Amino acid sequence: MKKKKSELPDVSWKGESTSMPALKKKGRKALNMWQLYVLLLPALVYLIIFSYVPMYGIQVAFKDYRVSLGITGSEWVGLKHFIRFLTFPDFWMILGNTLRLSFKELIWGFPLPVVFALLLNELTNKRFKKTVQMITYMPHFISTITVCGMVLLFFDRQYGVVNAIISLLGGERVAWLANPDYFDALYVGSGIWQGLGWSAIIYLSALSGISTEMIEAAKIDGASRLRIIWHINIPTILPTIAIMFILRCGSILSVGFEKVFALQNDLNLPVSNVISTYTYQIGLGAGQFSYATAIGLFNTVVNVSLLVVVNFISKKLTDTGIL
Amino acid sequence: MKKAKTRIHRSKSNLTFDIVNVAIMLLVFLIMLYPIWFVIIASVSEPSSVAQGKVILWPDGFTWYSYINVFKARRIWIGYRNTIFYTLAGTLLNLVLTIPAAYALSKKQLPGRKCLSMIFVFTMYFSGGMIPAYINMKNLNLLDSPLTLVIVGGLSVYNMIICRTYFQNSIPNDLYEAATIDGASQFRMFFKIALPLSGPITAVIALYYAVGRWNEYYNALIYLNDTNLMPLQMVLRDVLINGQRLLDELLSDPNSTLEELAEASRNVYMAEGMKYAVIFVSALPMLLIYPFIQKHFVKGVMIGSVKE
Numbered sequence: 197m198k199k200k201k202s203e204l205p206d207v208s209w210k211g212e213s214t215s216m217p218a219l220k221k222k223g224r225k226a227l228n229m230w231q232l233y234v235l236l237l238p239a240l241v242y243l244i245i246f247s248y249v250p251m252y253g254i255q256v257a258f259k260d261y262r263v264s265l266g267i268t269g270s271e272w273v274g275l276k277h278f279i280r281f282l283t284f285p286d287f288w289m290i291l292g293n294t295l296r297l298s299f300k301e302l303i304w305g306f307p308l309p310v311v312f313a314l315l316l317n318e319l320t321n322k323r324f325k326k327t328v329q330m331i332t333y334m335p336h337f338i339s340t341i342t343v344c345g346m347v348l349l350f351f352d353r354q355y356g357v358v359n360a361i362i363s364l365l366g367g368e369r370v371a372w373l374a375n376p377d378y379f380d381a382l383y384v385g386s387g388i389w390q391g392l393g394w395s396a397i398i399y400l401s402a403l404s405g406i407s408t409e410m411i412e413a414a415k416i417d418g419a420s421r422l423r424i425i426w427h428i429n430i431p432t433i434l435p436t437i438a439i440m441f442i443l444r445c446g447s448i449l450s451v452g453f454e455k456v457f458a459l460q461n462d463l464n465l466p467v468s469n470v471i472s473t474y475t476y477q478i479g480l481g482a483g484q485f486s487y488a489t490a491i492g493l494f495n496t497v498v499n500v501s502l503l504v505v506v507n508f509i510s511k512k513l514t515d516t517g518i519l
Numbered sequence: 520m521k522k523a524k525t526r527i528h529r530s531k532s533n534l535t536f537d538i539v540n541v542a543i544m545l546l547v548f549l550i551m552l553y554p555i556w557f558v559i560i561a562s563v564s565e566p567s568s569v570a571q572g573k574v575i576l577w578p579d580g581f582t583w584y585s586y587i588n589v590f591k592a593r594r595i596w597i598g599y600r601n602t603i604f605y606t607l608a609g610t611l612l613n614l615v616l617t618i619p620a621a622y623a624l625s626k627k628q629l630p631g632r633k634c635l636s637m638i639f640v641f642t643m644y645f646s647g648g649m650i651p652a653y654i655n656m657k658n659l660n661l662l663d664s665p666l667t668l669v670i671v672g673g674l675s676v677y678n679m680i681i682c683r684t685y686f687q688n689s690i691p692n693d694l695y696e697a698a699t700i701d702g703a704s705q706f707r708m709f710f711k712i713a714l715p716l717s718g719p720i721t722a723v724i725a726l727y728y729a730v731g732r733w734n735e736y737y738n739a740l741i742y743l744n745d746t747n748l749m750p751l752q753m754v755l756r757d758v759l760i761n762g763q764r765l766l767d768e769l770l771s772d773p774n775s776t777l778e779e780l781a782e783a784s785r786n787v788y789m790a791e792g793m794k795y796a797v798i799f800v801s802a803l804p805m806l807l808i809y810p811f812i813q814k815h816f817v818k819g820v821m822i823g824s825v826k827e
Binding site for chain 1: 532533536537540541543544547548550551552554555557558561569570572574575615616617619620622623624626628629630635638639642644645646647648649650651652653654655659670671673674679704705706709730733734735736737740741752755756758759760788791794795798801802805806809810813816817820821
């Protein structure tokens with residue numbers, strides 16, 4: 197349908213302008229470009245409606261939003277909501293939880309896929325390698341809710357398999373879910389379980405680019421496997437590591453809402469309440485739209501600033517960046 | 520003599536390395552596999568055996584009981600139906616929005632290409648946030664509608680960039696040049712050259728979107744209230760996270776037979792056993808197609824990692 201329509205003006209134009217070749221060429225080019233814009237238009241319109249209009253709505257963070265008055269009609273209140281959040285007694289707890297979970301996720305979840313990729317790359321048996329890859333990628337396809345559900349089932353004090361194994365081995369049952377001390381480990385651990393294989397793909401693909409000649413030459417020179425990894429493999433994937441690291445830092449304050457929210461319970465709330473879950477609680481739970489928007493904006497701004505800073509540092513140090 | 524000795528020494532240290540490495544990989548392999556294995560064996564075991572910790576490596580008292588109960592629950596079917604609709608219709612919308620835009624942005628001669636790309640990329644890092652997005656959806660009358668979950672998440676800029684990279688690197692420029700000499704319009708080039716050659720990337724992108732949509736629950740949590748519109752993941756959340764019992768609906772259903780009522784209230788372990796069956800039932804489509812799509816997914820990551 198679309199195609200036929202597009203051809204029509206093209207043909208008629210041709211007929212009219214045979215006497216003016218130069219103009220025809222120019223005109224045709226503009227027309228062709230116009231068609232590219234048409235191809236781009238649906239996505240652009242979508243983005244404007246669903247991404248840029250909400251950005252316009254950020255102004256409610258500086259207003260007292262009332263549904264009856266609308267976004268533009270509501271009264272300006274300046275930084276009131278930001279001050280309220282920054283002076284909120286639990287502010288430091290929430291910020292601390294967000295940073296702590298994010299940081300733990302980073303220091304455990306970031307290097308492990310790199311190490312895993314390096315070790316997997318050393319496997320000589322192709323079939324074993326394929327099998328390990330296949331199984332380790334699988335958890336990536338399981339939904340967040342399912343993973344959290346599995347955590348709750350496996351670590352249940354009474355019915356969970358983890359405690360069943362512990363008591364089988366003669367140990368004491370542990371209240372994994374009720375004790376806030378274990379929350380971080382469950383959160384980070386399940387994240388690694390789900391993401392280890394998947395995050396390693398990008399490093400594996402970088403490792404596959406290393407020339408076998410270089411490795412052979414190093415072997416002839418008597419380099420051990422570990423030395424080859426250290427002096428050839430790691431330097432090769434370093435730019436990839438840098439880029440992935442910058443991207444990770446850009447989301448340091450956006451601890452996955454979905455997962456924290458699903459693992460939250462009344463007992464672990466003091467360690468599991470993070471900015472995004474608090475935003476949800478305040479915004480959609482309590483209906484304080486302006487205050488919640490201010491919290492969300494605070495979050496976004498910190499994230500973007502961190503991204504810019506880390507990107508700048510990385511460009512200075514390793515000459516790689518994403519911006 | 521000395522040379523031979525070092526060679527033996529070297530191969531010995533290589534052997535040690537290999538043994539340790541294989542052992543570590545085997546351990547990782549088992550850690551990855553066991554939770555999935557356990558869900559499967561627990562779902563076909565006698566629920567009371569699971570609760571008593573008798574099921575660890577192998578099913579105990581093999582039974583389809585949990586599955587039969589799961590299939591009796593109406594909510595599971597409603598969730599399944601909704602999720603299939605959201606996934607199919609949503610992925611279609613995703614492709615219609617993503618592929619033409621990616622093609623247009625892959626054209627170096629497009630005036631304002633840099634600026635337009637920026638408009639797209641900016642949204643990856645900056646957004647209005649939860650509440651402005653919610654207000655926007657409300658103003659558009661898109662809360663609690665069957666189309667809500669189809670329309671939300673219509674475009675992933677990340678996927679569009681993967682697609683754009685593919686168009687830039689994998690379709691020979693000669694084809695376009697020849698078409699330009701023949702006087703083909705941009706539409707013609709897109710529909711007759713780029714689209715027929717974009718099979719592999721369309722597969723990758725469609726799979727990325729479809730898996731995302733199948734597993735998605737955030738948008739349903741924010742934008743939906745109507746239980747009849749809930750996707751499978753929200754039903755899962757109610758059952759697995761909030762501990763709602765699926766068969767309680769049978770208890771309140773006046774059409775339930777006495778036997779059903781007795782069965783529903785009899786077994787305290789049943790709800791636990793059903794959780795494992797629910798997990799397996801909901802993940803089944805993914806697990807079934809997974810061996811076939813894995814290759815495409817990895818390809819997508821590779822294309823995405825190519826730097827411009």
